[in-house]
Amino acid sequence: MFSKILIANRGEIAVRIVRACHELGIRAVVAYSEADRYSLAVRTADEAVCIGPAPSPRSYLNQSALISAALITGCEAIHPGYGFLSENAYFAEICAQYGITFIGPSPDAIRLMGDKVEGRNTMRAAGVPIVPGSDGELQSIEEAVELANAMGYPVLLKPAGGGGGRGMRVANDEAELNRFYLTAKSEAEAAFGNGALLLEKYLPKVRHVEIQVLADTHGHAIHLGERDCSSQRRHQKIVEEAPSPAVSPELRARMGEAALKGVRAINYVNAGTMEFLLDPEGNFYFIEMNTRIQVEHPVTELVTGIDLVRWQLRIASGEHLTVQQSDVQIRGHAIECRVNAEDPERDFMPSVGEIQYYLPPGGPGVRVDSHLYPGYMVPGNYDSLLAKMLVWAPNREEAIARMKRALTETVIHGVKTTIPFQLVLLDDEVFVDGDMSTRYVAEIMTNWLASKTTT
């Protein structure tokens, strides 16, 4: 096992990684920007190194500063967390060149899954079901139209370099497809440095169901069941849960086996997530793979009892994954609410300022992953995640009641948060019945805002 690692991240995930290190007897060095000098991660770490000014291109994305910080402090490995450099194949390569272990998969696996065209082709070849659509990159507008006419509308244009729904466009007919094609292409080129597009059949009523996997360097891989992340607003997840109300043990076994086929096809090593769309008939389709630890990983930890971040560290140091598939049991129900510093009544505008008062929830079945403390200044330079409020209960109904209780007892003064909207969502009939799919969050939002102006 490593004796010392560098954490190349901030916020709650930096704190989460420090905690895993301390449980494993690893010394944690936090790389921080000037805006994060007084952060909880810096306070809880064994050492901290300033890597640059607040803007992330000059700090958390500054590869040479991070490598220098690791070398100066004698770290054997770098944990990239999520976002920032976590899915940067070049950074993983540079780490290796300097003799530093990148806590993640190989540069090749990152590169492959970072390209949606390559990822889709690889998964199809491995026998993983994918959404009907183009064989690879669209070569021309004529090809797109021909394919769409054969498949039927609506269709979806997806940037190969994107991910998480960024830059997607739905075309309802040939005229729209013609209209969107070139714009989508140039936007993709500008946003991701890759103008390649692929075409998929648009599935109108689907859920976002993702399978968590763990794979070691010795060829052993397991899945840890699914998370349902269908509660999204503009592709931002706001509530996640495990297990999915739509997944039976039999479907879980089939989706898990499909995910593992994909993992084996690319010799994947690390924690990872295979994302699927699940339609009302129970058909599932691979959309993309995340080659990092994800924000919502704790719901899986709560229902399996398996610590994913500790396993990332153990796997990266070459240890055998000693958990067998038959050891993985899904027990009870877990829900996560992402509490963001945003004003849901003002179109989720980011809210910055000092946390004047903070009282996190507690009691039975509650877990809070957060970097907040009273007096903390929420900087405007980074994403707006303040806290992940998690609950576990024996079943979904009790988990919902417990989450409402936890959010109601939470006090955060100084910034606006998403909690009022999450409480509305937890009371919504569609959510309570477990019938979430593509459009329901937008509908709840519209109704909520309308009710606010009339009362």
Ligand code: MV4
């Ligand atoms: C889709 C889709 C419909 N058809 N792909 C991809 C990334 C994720 N953030 C949302 N994505 C979608 N991909 C095809 N071919 C619909 C969505 C989608 C969605 C899916 C499940 C639950 C909520 C959603 C909200 C918006 C879009």
